[in-house]
Amino acid sequence: SRALTWALLSLVAVGAYVLFRWIVGSSDRETLNAFFAQPERARTQRFFGSFLSPFQLAQWTATMIPFLLAVGLAFRGRWRLLALGGIGLMGVGLFASDVRTGLVAAIVGLVVVLAIYLASPAFPGRLGVGLAALLTIFAAGTAGLLLTVGSSDQRSDRYSRLLNPTEDRAFTDRLE
Secondary structure (H helix, E strand, O other), X not given: OHHHHHHHHHHHHHHHHHHHHHHHOOOHXXXXXXXXXXXXXXXOOOOOOOOOOHHHHHHHHHHHHHHHXXXXXXXXXXXXXXHHHHHHHHHHHHHHHOOHHHHHHHHHHHHHHHHHHHHOOOOOOHHHHXXXXXXXXXXXXXXXXXXXXXXXXXXXXXXXXXXXXXXXXXXXXXXX
């Protein structure tokens, strides 16, 4: 339990740093490292935080969001709130990276965690907590989307094409 609380605190700190980097921008050293790691991707001006590419940021956040949900569902009280706050912080990084596959991966992970939680008899009151978690995550996801993507019509349009991928050029290019 102690290791899990330290992991939770570390993830919230990383999420807070991602939010900080989104607000103030990447440092010169982080930008230089990203440029040398993947020059063509660094030139696209996508948010990568302190990672080497937006894809690494999306992978990290898409992996940690379901983990934080699992921790939040297992803990109670302030630890649960801290985990939900961490989900919000990681969500900002996920949306800001503008990597749509990361969003899809995070949603699949969240569905799996919720399904396992709801199927487990180990948690009393799991239906109410699961429903509250689902509504909270939906509200936080909407807020994160509006905060990071909502100000750009082009980015909003990219995310809306997830619901109709046949109209997305990247999707049709991959099919060809």
